[in-house]
Amino acid sequence: MEKTDQAKVESIIFVAEEPVNIDKLARVMEMNISTIRPILEEIKEEYSNEKHGFELNSYNDNYVFETKKEYSDLILNYMNVSKHKKLSPAALETLAIVAYEQPITRREIESIRGVNVERTLSTLEKYSLVEEQGRKETIGNPIIYGTTTVFLQKFALDDISDLPDIEEIDYQKVFEDEE
Amino acid sequence: MDYEVKLDEFKGPLELLYQLVKKNKIEISKISLAKITGEYLDYIDQNIMDLEYTSEFLVIAAELVQIKAKYLLPKADDEEEDDEESLVERLRKYQLYKELSFVLADRFEERRDVFENSSNLDKYRNFEEEVVIEVNLNDMKEMYLKALYSDNDLEDDDIEEVEHIIVEKIKVEKKINDVLDTLNKYNRVNFYKLIEDRENIMEIVVTFLSILELMKLNKVRIIQDQLFSPIEVSLA
Numbered sequence: 566m567e568k569t570d571q572a573k574v575e576s577i578i579f580v581a582e583e584p585v586n587i588d589k590l591a592r593v594m595e596m597n598i599s600t601i602r603p604i605l606e607e608i609k610e611e612y613s614n615e616k617h618g619f620e621l622n623s624y625n626d627n628y629v630f631e632t633k634k635e636y637s638d639l640i641l642n643y644m645n646v647s648k649h650k651k652l653s654p655a656a657l658e659t660l661a662i663v664a665y666e667q668p669i670t671r672r673e674i675e676s677i678r679g680v681n682v683e684r685t686l687s688t689l690e691k692y693s694l695v696e697e698q699g700r701k702e703t704i705g706n707p708i709i710y711g712t713t714t715v716f717l718q719k720f721a722l723d724d725i726s727d728l729p730d731i732e733e734i735d736y737q738k739v740f741e742d743e744e
Numbered sequence: 745m746d747y748e749v750k751l752d753e754f755k756g757p758l759e760l761l762y763q764l765v766k767k768n769k770i771e772i773s774k775i776s777l778a779k780i781t782g783e784y785l786d787y788i789d790q791n792i793m794d795l796e797y798t799s800e801f802l803v804i805a806a807e808l809v810q811i812k813a814k815y816l817l818p819k820a821d822d823e824e825e826d827d828e829e830s831l832v833e834r835l836r837k838y839q840l841y842k843e844l845s846f847v848l849a850d851r852f853e854e855r856r857d858v859f860e861n862s863s864n865l866d867k868y869r870n871f872e873e874e875v876v877i878e879v880n881l882n883d884m885k886e887m888y889l890k891a892l893y894s895d896n897d898l899e900d901d902d903i904e905e906v907e908h909i910i911v912e913k914i915k916v917e918k919k920i921n922d923v924l925d926t927l928n929k930y931n932r933v934n935f936y937k938l939i940e941d942r943e944n945i946m947e948i949v950v951t952f953l954s955i956l957e958l959m960k961l962n963k964v965r966i967i968q969d970q971l972f973s974p975i976e977v978s979l980a
Binding site for chain 1: 756757758759800804834837838840841842844845846847848849851852854855856857858859860861
């Protein structure tokens, strides 16, 4: 590994318009993925230090610099924004079903939620949280849906297996929360 | 406790059932569902909704009433209980995802205010060669006039004659007659033989529609021996 390799990788991730996939990094750097991974780990390690205001995060092997969450108030203040977009309960429920049951068809989501989810799905698609991932090989070839890299990023999941375990859900907590 | 359950578009029958279970602080089971049947029906009664939307609520209402009825009636030993299980199972599954959605919401909340650095590289990229249009004001005026008046008003040889693309119209009725004529002659014909001009998509579509129509009228039969083998048409 050359001394400047880390700096080179950093510079690419820094200018990238969206999270950079490890394959693409390897190609640009003319390296193997196995060589580039330790470099990325090194950068992650370095920026996790508290003297930095941002850190290197990865979602499904897509790398991106993101600000640390402890400075969000400061940034919001700078941006002059106070309120944020919130996902509706309907959107969150639908998203949870897609995340855990994917690949899944609209009909299957509807049978769990008991309501039409056409509008909710298109909202989730608009925010790139959910995408069409082909068609099911069954009568009518319905579209199947799954979650995206943006979903992983917005929910801070390294990859989809990082979702909270269903068994871990504290049933009682939910009941208390809502009252 | 004042507890309002809204039956708006986003809250379906399972949501209502879930809220009732929660309000009554009961476990999801057949016995408890039978107990809240009355409350469920009351809510539907008080909320007049459009039919399409109400129907979903009514299906569940029917299932609830069935569960309750079974509890009130003396039970035969070998009676099946599949229906009841299914509603209980559905509600449990719904509850699970409801809870997961809260977990996701927490994560979303936590991550919402994290920002990625995002350069817009467009301003650094070389733009496509700029197109330079050389026209002066006078040219512009001429072009404007040409556009305004048709060529006979303007004595200018430069104006090229405009050619119109003629869309050939093929009518389904005519095609139906053609198809029937052909079939009367040959009895059984390959689908493609019925198309005169195979480059003409319009004709292919119209031919296809004609055959569908003829099938509906029970005038022809379609034969295809196996997947992707030629489609043959014959008189019914």
